[in-house]
Amino acid sequence: MCEIEKSGYPHYMLKEIYEQPEVIKRTLKERLIPGSEGIVLDGIGLTQRELDGVHRMVIVACGTSYHAGLAGKYLIESLAGIPVEVEIASEFRYRSPAVDKNSLVIVISQSGETADTLDALRTAKGKGARVLAITNVVGSTIPREADYSIYTCAGPEVSVASTKAYTSQLIVIYLIALQLAYIKGGIGREVYRQMLEAVNRLPEQAQKMLDCSQSMKELAGKHKDIEKIVYLGRGLDYALALEGSLKFKETCYIHSAAYPGGEFRHGPIALVEEGLLVVLLATQDALIDKTLANLKEVKDRGAYVVALAKEGDGEVGKLADRVVYIPDIFDEFTSALAVIPLQLFAYYSAVARGRNVDRPRSLVKSVTD
């Protein structure tokens, strides 16, 4: 891998984190054509009528793509009212999942070659389900075998730790959820318009989020000797907590766990001791009181809390040891912005520990067997 390909960045991971505003813009450009009525999803081969006929969905993926799928469940269920299950592909493929011709199965894969996801696709098709693939690599096996396909336009992702592929998967999921919600009457025309406008602002907001790079570097340096870390969140913030945690463990080789805030008191809170680093995601206005309760309970037990909150937040910033703000946007779309500080923190933590950032030990870019 020559230096030129890294465009002056020390690692592909950092380069790819910085590419995200452009990647979001590109992925949106393909689907939001100025002057056209709403979102253009026809290219995937699913007609409006077929979308309208979708009454149950199953999302199947691995790793980071699975985390994007979890976000999809929260969004599609809350906006469109369609039941969505999300399953890890290596579980789905080795059981007898209850899918049939009335199910729409969405498989998500950056590479389009992950063996478990490919086999899950074949399992679903074998049972008569229709399969929509969300992939990044054009011409890869998964979109070739799927009934319908949509590409994420992230460009080549070299770093084993996925960053820009995840945000572009989220963008596609946002658009699918919005379109389904509109078709199904889950949201009216005006909310649909406002939400589309909000999605269109994401590239510029993602660019602004990159300004936290230096403070994430300092934070990573300050905590470079920690031996464990906990990520907490509720709702969409839980899906994002899983992704932040995965990024940290795979790049730093440090034990990291993510919990839904409400589940914390059912066991994991026993882990909290003086100085434990807790990353608390507090971007969901609808859940803010509950999230604040989590913040207080970990602070009371001596944790050092780094929180992510929306600009204009009143309480989180007062209670947390450190807070990173994201713009005040719809709860539904916060993950595409809040993931950026999490990625940067994992990246700088790995650098501070002298890890092989782009090729962490024991990992490959695409798990094909």
Ligand code: M6R
């Ligand atoms: O290419 P895929 O999206 O199918 O890959 C899935 C996972 O192997 C991948 O996301 C993996 O978890 C990454 N190392 C995460 O950073």
